[in-house]
Amino acid sequence: MVRGKLILICQHGGEFMPKDDGSLSYSGGDAHALDISPETEFDNLKYILAEKCNLEYRSLTIKYFLPGNRRTLINLSNDKDLKRMCDFHGDSVTADVFLTGTKVFAPVNLGTQVNRKTGAKEGCASVTGPATFKGSCSAVGLKDVSIGIATLRSPTIAANTSKHTAVCNIIDGLFEVSVIDATDCSTDTFDMSASPAEYVKKRRRTASWSSGANGPTIVPVADNLGETRQTISREKVTRKCNLGAIAGNMSLALPSDASPVKLVEFWKNAITGEGQDFISVAEFRDALQKYAIAHRFGYKLRKNDTNRASAVCAAEGCPWRIHASWVPSDNVFRVKKLHESHTCDGESWKTATPSKSWLVNIIKDRLRDSPHHKPKEIANGILRDFGLELNYAQVWRGIEDARLQLQGSYKEAYGQFPWYCEKIEEANPGSFTKLLIGDDRTFQRLFLSFHATVYGFQSGCRPLLFLEAIPLKSKYHEILLTGTALDGDDGIFPVAFAVVDDENEDSWHWFLKQLKSAVSTSRSLTFVSDRDKGLMKHVLEIFENAHHGYSIYYLMDSFIQNLKGPFHGEGRASLPGCFLAAAKAVRLGVFKMYTEQIKLVSPNAHDWIMQNEPECWVNAFFKGELYNHITLNIAELYADWIEEARELPIMQKIEVLRCTIMN
Template sequence: MTGKKVIAICQSGGEFETDEDGFLNYKGGDAHAMEIDDKMKYKNFKTEVAEMFNCNLGTMIVKYFLPSNKKTLITISNEKDLKNMIKFHADSETAEIFVMTEVVVPDASQMPGSRSSRTTLSEAGVPVDAPPNVIEDVIDYSNQSGLLFGDSFDIVGDINHVDDVIDIPPEIAVPLNVVGSYHEKHAKATEIWQNNITGVGQRFNSVHEFREALRTYAIAHQFAFKYKKNDSHRVTVKCKEEGCPWRIHASRLSTTQLICIKKMNPTHTCAGAVLRTGNQATRSWVASIIKEKLKADPNYKPKDIVNDIKQDYGIQLNYFQAWRGKEIAKEQIQGSYKEAYRQLPYFCEKIMETNPGSLTTFTTKEDSSFHRLFIAFHASLYGFELGCRPLLFLDSIFLRSKYQGTLLAATAADGNDSVFPIAFAVVDSESDDNWRWFLIQLKTALSSCRDMNVMADREAAAINALPVSRTITFVADREKGLRESVAEVFKNDEVYHAYCLRYLSEQLIRDLKGQFSLEVKRLMVEDLFATAYATRPDGFQRCIESIKSISVEAYNWIMQSEPDHWANAFFPGARYNHMTSNFGELFYSWVSDADELPITQMVDSIRGKIMELIYTRRIESNQWLTRLTPSMEEKFEKESLKGRSFHVSLSTGNTFEVRGDSIELVDIGQCSCSCKGWQLTGLPCSHAMSVIVCLGRDPYDYCARYFTTSSYRLTYSESVNPIPSAERPGRNEISQVAVTVTPPPTRRPPGRPTTKKTASQESMKRQLQCSKCKGTGHNKSTCKELALEFSTI
């Protein structure tokens, strides 16, 4: 919504009226319009509004309605409120804003019986938009009587006005609630519920309808109750406060489903309990109240729900009541999580029907509960085979959905070094077995793509007739069974497994037994990365010796960690200098944004992101005029410029000597250089550039084809198609599907998920260091050497 302007229609001087449906309508007053956007500061906004109506900034109150909700007024009192209001109206051209005035009573510290020096009319219960003469009369009367607005009264019985206590003229009477001064904002929010229960003889269509009416009635009248009897045909309820005579009994009318109030004592002799607890605010009631706001703001937090319910209804919820209410509201907005699992078979059929060539498959456990789901869209498989390097990154992300789980993913790097999603799976947990299953499905999907002869003759010629099979390099963790699974699943194919350097460094720190300071651990990790990036064995040896000088234990661990799987100096495959498996961060951000949705909606959200990505990059690449993609063109130019100062010794063969900062040998026939820069990146290094130019050849001809603009366009040549919502199944259609899928047995515990430290965070946490002996693992107060020193004195 950044940059979008909203026309704010500002109104003041009128009054609100409540219609029969409980909606608030603003009548009368003046109106002005102004343009606002998300860059406007709250201070400037408030100043401009005050100038419109000649209001005092200190006493001005600004409120608004949420879109499609004209029952609850929302206050704008700070920068965040203003930005939220603009965000909530992102799809609207206009927003109605209501300007009110909070009149401050003059210093009353000298008044008889005074307990405060400042009280506002809103605290006293006087409507802030009341006519000025009424406000003046109330102030004058309070001065005369010594009554201070804001004082609380312990009043027993059914008291509605101050004039029930003292003789105040009716035209300036101020409403009170049973526990003290009346809060107008609470009254506006609940006045529509005050007559939900009228007395004996009132009828309801069902027990549920009676219970809901009773609940809202109790909230409106600020008291709590408890059930004495509560079943399908009768309900007996009493006030929760001991000794209070308020009670009600309703039961079913014979031969009907109607519930009728048979007995009721409407008198309270208590102060209520709803202000102290939220026990009358059920989860479904909270959900109904916050639903519209949650729809406008999906990040509506439980703590904000607690504050808003307290402010608008005077009810104090705890965190878990708000959290559970939000969960119910989310399910009402998004759909049922259980229903989504039931729709899964149908949903998979629709994906393959609308995206031919895709592979979707799922499995269930013996009890029909969900186990795993695999998705690979044809456009992704096709783009990988035609335009991407044979390089796949394997990684996972924990899901925060109601039933938890983990998402496994395979992503690739396109010709512009941007992430290209290939396949993903939702599984019940990250395990050896689930990774093996994912790799089996991935292999099947890639093989099927090749077997479908997706490369037409024209396209095959454009890419120099790609071979049917390619040597794929997987960049992944060596743990979680991946070391064994990659080798086992692809045993008949020539593949390489490059260990993720990030996971490797975390494991190194985790496995070290000695006590090392944070600084030392960082140095070891830096040296490990330098060791991995070293292109030749002598460079590798220098870096490993640096680690050995710090810790022999770390040196031995690294030498036993199979350097031929992660060190550039020894790795036999091509990973184009990509050392870690978390290359697909963009893809994982999409997952994080959608992982709280029901499973089918989460998958469809990811599908929509992939569809948008492919379309956007296809359109962008149509504007490119260079032979290589922009990022590769930039690298190409840098190497070309660097190579101009080198001296080349020509020969009759394919091998040439290049002198610069070092002496390197370039083999044009093998596309290799002794510096290994050419082999590692797929682009001619500066030494190769100088040789190619000396030979009078075009350096572009020696770049890996994956970096050309034509290959990039082939990567994004196919589209991911939408799944029409009109074809989503009804219950009858789902029942015809043979397989039944139920939710997994694991459920997320209530409340905010516990933030677990990653291995690197745990291993890199600060170590205690003694300021006396400089040792680690203890401080000065527990230093044994210091204690020994004192004992010898």
């Protein structure tokens, strides 16, 4: 699974040349670089590539190689193919795609319902569709146009509506733009609900609109800072094209990389005075919030409903106040009165509290850039950028709401497990899944073992399995249980895993029973686990002719922690090396030699070794497969794999793990 962005190296105009080993090389032509995200739509990507490479849209074909295979070209023709390509290049930074088609690009109408998702970018110029538009222009010979405001939705929620996508987007939101009618004129609306980073990103994504016989066509344009953009003067805009459109055009003067400081400066004009119009009371409230933050004062809403809103300065006796109400004749929400002067000397700013929606939008921006931001880091960033001092609880609640909007409900993700198990068995015939739900319909356990990993274990691995438990560090404290083998190079080879609500003897017993059903081998297996977990009786009960050994990694850790003086001879530093040498000794005499050396340094350390069942971990005594040369922490490897997804709902955690195993 692609983590974040994947850079496409788009090549065209060259030709494929066969090599001696049967692989293909591509020579000649031109190349362009575009980056895509997991939300990029195929039609949008195809349109962008057609325009960039000057190829006719409908004739364009896109192909690519699988990683490590330069013999067979794979067609890319729809959204499923695009997602599959992204999954295949899960650990890659770049992917090569090869384009062919008829020369000369001609703009086309992709349909009256245009869905633009955050996606392909070239350099710093985004080529997605327009971000937020809503407005109308009335003039002689022109038709009214209504272009729906772009809405930000949770990627996970979007995925739930189309359950062909098992795991979805981790960071970016989705923007939708609906073109209702064609026109020769459209105006921008200043989206006051957007946070600073959202606003900058939307300005980067703004595309030009070209009208023709087939109606409006979206023509992506690069964000050239040196290029002057046409604006509409206030005098030429009718009352029906409200002043929000003017604010939208004013925003074009901002550079695309405007910092929060510059945006706060821009927010100082969010409220311009009496007669200013807004689309709704919600837009007015958002503008007022940003105006207050920019001018650093707090306010109280005296009246606040859909038809009117009045606010006064939070400081007692300060004359600042504002009143706005709905004007039915003009269909706008208009500022009627505004007293701009303050006499409180910033006293109201000390108690100012941002609205929940504003705070959530700000936090979402930070989580998109870095999903693992801590509350203290976010609070410090908001204080630095906006001068607002927030307590830990405020920021924590904001993070929870922001993650809910970005990723979907953590609790509701459990409801996707039955569907997920069905799709795993459908897409991977021979795979084994088991879902256990309690009488109260709450999740208890999920077991997964893929046919490919079981086949690999049976065909190419020693009959040796390491059992580990890894906390998933989530709000519901799930535990990941794993069964891991070693390949021919002693590399980690995952065979099966389970997510359980708690780690105890019962959950381990259940996991081992499912593991037996999945593996079903006649070979005598050797299991290795932490001695303190007490899994020997469960292993020997469930698996016939099995052996159970203690993990040398955990034994070494326990041995070092229990070392107590006094120490003699070569001292404490020599004991770990002697301990490992004794564990790896295949002859009884060698084992005794090293334990005697340990005894000379520390009799207590010698006694510890003898009391911890050396027959279960010393090669000279152990009757199963030898494993003491493996001294790494296998659980830590799994923890590293899921570290990036630790804040995600459980379904997405599992999908990250699946993609890592499959890759």
